[in-house]
Amino acid sequence: MDRQPSPLWTHATTKLRNTGTWRSAMPEYRTSLSPCLGACPVNGRIAEWIGLLKSGDVKGAWLTLVDNNPFPAIAGRICHHPCEAVCNRQQMDGAVSICSLERHVGDIAMSEGWSLPEPEAVGKKSVAIVGGGPAGLSAAYQLRRLGIKVTLFEQHQQLGGLLRHGIPSYRLDKNIVDCEIGRIIDMGVEVELCAEVGDHHALQKLHDEFDAVYLATGASRPKALPVLDYSKSWVIDSAEFLTVTNAGEPCRLGQNLVVIGGGSAAMDVARTARRLGRSVKLISLEPEHLLPAQKAEVDEAIEEGVEFVTGAEMQSISKDGDSLILECMRIKFNPGEERGRFTIDPVPGSEFQLRADAIISSIGQDADISRWQSLLDNDGTVVNTDNLWQTSTKGIFAGGDVASMDRFVTQAVGMGKQAAAEIGRYLGQLPSGETGANTSQTGFSDINTHYFPPAAPNQQANLEVEDRLQNFNEVQLPLAEDKALAEASRCFSCGSCIYCDNCYLYCPDMAITKLQRGYEVISDYCKGCGLCVAECPTGSVVMLEDRQG
Amino acid sequence: MKGENNIRLLSGNHAVSWGVKLARPQVAPLYPITPQTPILEKLTEFHSRGELDAELLTPESEHSAMSACVAASLTGARVFTATSSQGLLLMHELLHYASGARAPIVMFNVNRTPGSPWAFWPDQIDSLSQRDTGWIKMYSESPQESLDTVIQAFRISEKLSLPLMISHDAFYVSHAVEPVALPQQEQVDSFLPAYKPELRLDTSLGQSFGAPIDQATWNRSRRETAAAMARVENEVLETGKAWGELTGRSYAALEHYRTEGAGVVIVTMGSMCGTVRDAVDALREQGSAVGLLKVRQFRPLPVQTLRNSLAGIPCALVLDRNYSPGMGGILHQELKSALFAMDDAPRVHGFLTGVGGVNVASMKIQQLVTEYADAEPSVDSVWVE
Numbered sequence: 001m002d003r004q005p006s007p008l009w010t011h012a013t014t015k016l017r018n019t020g021t022w023r024s025a026m027p028e029y030r031t032s033l034s035p036c037l038g039a040c041p042v043n044g045r046i047a048e049w050i051g052l053l054k055s056g057d058v059k060g061a062w063l064t065l066v067d068n069n070p071f072p073a074i075a076g077r078i079c080h081h082p083c084e085a086v087c088n089r090q091q092m093d094g095a096v097s098i099c100s101l102e103r104h105v106g107d108i109a110m111s112e113g114w115s116l117p118e119p120e121a122v123g124k125k126s127v128a129i130v131g132g133g134p135a136g137l138s139a140a141y142q143l144r145r146l147g148i149k150v151t152l153f154e155q156h157q158q159l160g161g162l163l164r165h166g167i168p169s170y171r172l173d174k175n176i177v178d179c180e181i182g183r184i185i186d187m188g189v190e191v192e193l194c195a196e197v198g199d200h201h202a203l204q205k206l207h208d209e210f211d212a213v214y215l216a217t218g219a220s221r222p223k224a225l226p227v228l229d230y231s232k233s234w235v236i237d238s239a240e241f242l243t244v245t246n247a248g249e250p251c252r253l254g255q256n257l258v259v260i261g262g263g264s265a266a267m268d269v270a271r272t273a274r275r276l277g278r279s280v281k282l283i284s285l286e287p288e289h290l291l292p293a294q295k296a297e298v299d300e301a302i303e304e305g306v307e308f309v310t311g312a313e314m315q316s317i318s319k320d321g322d323s324l325i326l327e328c329m330r331i332k333f334n335p336g337e338e339r340g341r342f343t344i345d346p347v348p349g350s351e352f353q354l355r356a357d358a359i360i361s362s363i364g365q366d367a368d369i370s371r372w373q374s375l376l377d378n379d380g381t382v383v384n385t386d387n388l389w390q391t392s393t394k395g396i397f398a399g400g401d402v403a404s405m406d407r408f409v410t411q412a413v414g415m416g417k418q419a420a421a422e423i424g425r426y427l428g429q430l431p432s433g434e435t436g437a438n439t440s441q442t443g444f445s446d447i448n449t450h451y452f453p454p455a456a457p458n459q460q461a462n463l464e465v466e467d468r469l470q471n472f473n474e475v476q477l478p479l480a481e482d483k484a485l486a487e488a489s490r491c492f493s494c495g496s497c498i499y500c501d502n503c504y505l506y507c508p509d510m511a512i513t514k515l516q517r518g519y520e521v522i523s524d525y526c527k528g529c530g531l532c533v534a535e536c537p538t539g540s541v542v543m544l545e546d547r548q549g
Numbered sequence: 550m551k552g553e554n555n556i557r558l559l560s561g562n563h564a565v566s567w568g569v570k571l572a573r574p575q576v577a578p579l580y581p582i583t584p585q586t587p588i589l590e591k592l593t594e595f596h597s598r599g600e601l602d603a604e605l606l607t608p609e610s611e612h613s614a615m616s617a618c619v620a621a622s623l624t625g626a627r628v629f630t631a632t633s634s635q636g637l638l639l640m641h642e643l644l645h646y647a648s649g650a651r652a653p654i655v656m657f658n659v660n661r662t663p664g665s666p667w668a669f670w671p672d673q674i675d676s677l678s679q680r681d682t683g684w685i686k687m688y689s690e691s692p693q694e695s696l697d698t699v700i701q702a703f704r705i706s707e708k709l710s711l712p713l714m715i716s717h718d719a720f721y722v723s724h725a726v727e728p729v730a731l732p733q734q735e736q737v738d739s740f741l742p743a744y745k746p747e748l749r750l751d752t753s754l755g756q757s758f759g760a761p762i763d764q765a766t767w768n769r770s771r772r773e774t775a776a777a778m779a780r781v782e783n784e785v786l787e788t789g790k791a792w793g794e795l796t797g798r799s800y801a802a803l804e805h806y807r808t809e810g811a812g813v814v815i816v817t818m819g820s821m822c823g824t825v826r827d828a829v830d831a832l833r834e835q836g837s838a839v840g841l842l843k844v845r846q847f848r849p850l851p852v853q854t855l856r857n858s859l860a861g862i863p864c865a866l867v868l869d870r871n872y873s874p875g876m877g878g879i880l881h882q883e884l885k886s887a888l889f890a891m892d893d894a895p896r897v898h899g900f901l902t903g904v905g906g907v908n909v910a911s912m913k914i915q916q917l918v919t920e921y922a923d924a925e926p927s928v929d930s931v932w933v934e
Binding site: 007008009010019501505507508509510527 | 649650651748752756757758759760761762766769770773
């Protein structure tokens, strides 16, 4: 072969051709919000940490995770993962199993014994946090990172709140709770256990002693069914039942139990009772597809032999010797516009009876707000807060179940994080004003799916049913290492640069320079063709109109 | 014949497919069109049997097929495609692009009337109307020649970094079945070196293609093309000789058939050459000194060799199976231009024979010779019934 003609080929530079003058649009590198980030209760940078995991940097992935949430191993087990419901990959071949990946990273961090990054040295400002559940711990962690002296007041003997007392071990092993809370305490958070802040006087005292107070006492007061007499030995509330059983104390209820309620706690109660060898029926007003519990929890409860009586209401109880007779009726459930604003219509002639030895009521919990009545305004349900999580008393902030009807654990963690930032601003530890966050979101159409071969999701397996009922071992099994990496590689990294060099390689004008990390467009040569945008797998380059002055 | 014992009955199109298979292309973007489709079908058959280790692409149009050819060729792959008529015309834009990119793509075109009126007949206007696109253009007379030429084409094209289009006439060659000698794979491998361009799209090399250039560089690119075009005829000759040494069948840009001492030489291309051979034999039998000058390489037109071949011949009859509206037969125009200002040039008569695929019988050609051998030529091409 002869020497090929060379003027057609560009070897190093297109310097002589100032093609930038042709341009009417110019690409811009931009980290856009991935849908998962938008949906995440803690605003976790999911695309970023999965990208790090994909590249083999597990520690980097974990550090990115704990920037927003100090509980990756906990959230990786129990988060309701709204991220997966909006994952762009759903529109191709199934959402990325983000929650399982979070657990994968969280578990590695525990087995490697990683510590949270060293926080700022403690300065002069101090904050009291009331309540050592997810919201309080999250706020403590974020405030401590800002160099604030944090004292955490917890009424129980141990920290954790719902994580410890509400969620059974088969969903969340207590060693994990100990480990992830322990890391926060190790950052230098002062903890006062068995320290109840019982009324507005006590709260006012903290307000006087500390520069700010964060109230995160949760919702610990069980809602009561009017038809039930809670003083009877055969009636117990779910919170009490779970506290007792989670503490490993014996259950004194009879063999045949009826659980009333359709939420996550009702599932926890029913499944715990099954593990204690009881026969369990669960009555809910909602039909099965409208149960407030997550679908996986309902499915697993059914697998474990919980008998569901959905779309029904218990109307009265009578005794037949030691046995209870529950008079029930089928109902039509009308969900209503807002959560909790449902109505029911009894179906005439649908009466039926259930027999039981005991009843566990699990219809939700209210926040105990009357304690602060004279100090903090409330709306009858929760403590009032403004959009900065500040209560009606300046310097007292509130979050979690005491201040919100968003009752998922990770929502509480997110509220704690937000409140910490607001408290930081209030105390001058953080610059005030808008964060100027970029709000553009990456849609499925921004992804170049040619760069992502079809691959079915890698989902974590569950313990076999017969292996579950004998013990409280975790039901969800971890993803194997290879499965986790395969799953991470399914992530489109929506809106995040993955440094693949496509833009650099495809640019016909060599108008893109590689930086240490990232790229830059040389405006003298970019003619605005948009090839870089078309070939970007993740939608992290966008074209913007450019009038060139 | 040397080293060949494998004679098969093959249509012209299947002979092309066999030649392509032996040449081992790496990428072949193909789009079906009558009467080219049997080339594609045979190649996909080879491919499905594992006998052709190429990436066969089936894009949505010929335009995309040629786009894929250009891109694949620039990565350093050996590339083949085939088309016909409307398909070739749809590629038009990319034909310029391919030659400008100096991409050595080998394409086989089956000459067919372009619509309208809608038809499928043999007529060379589809490929001749692409004469200024910068491709080497060759015309084949028979299935054997099509097979031999497609193999040689890769060597010529890749040597000079110029795309090469070979054409044979619809049905007369494409679907007519003749005995074809198949060379051995080892013979072809020894004849055709692997294609390994130094400049190619390869992320490890850090060079790119397609940057806009200034006027002077564009100008320079065409002068470089001209220099390469000037070397084509010699390369065709050398390659044809080497093929002859291997197979006993030699080729050149032009072929002379019984032109010794001829008073009349018939000049034509493609399938009509076979009929002309018959007419020449008949006329020689009758004592007329008539010969055939077959134009195998049409672009670049081998001007000097044409002038040498026809110097001192009293009369040349050009038979065109094409019609350029407003100017007549294209080979006729080309020959008049090639013989410009030559003292001993023949009288050149141009005939529009076989336009639209009509049959041109041997007897008709003999009549033309008898009628026009001593006549004064007209500057315009003459329609022949």
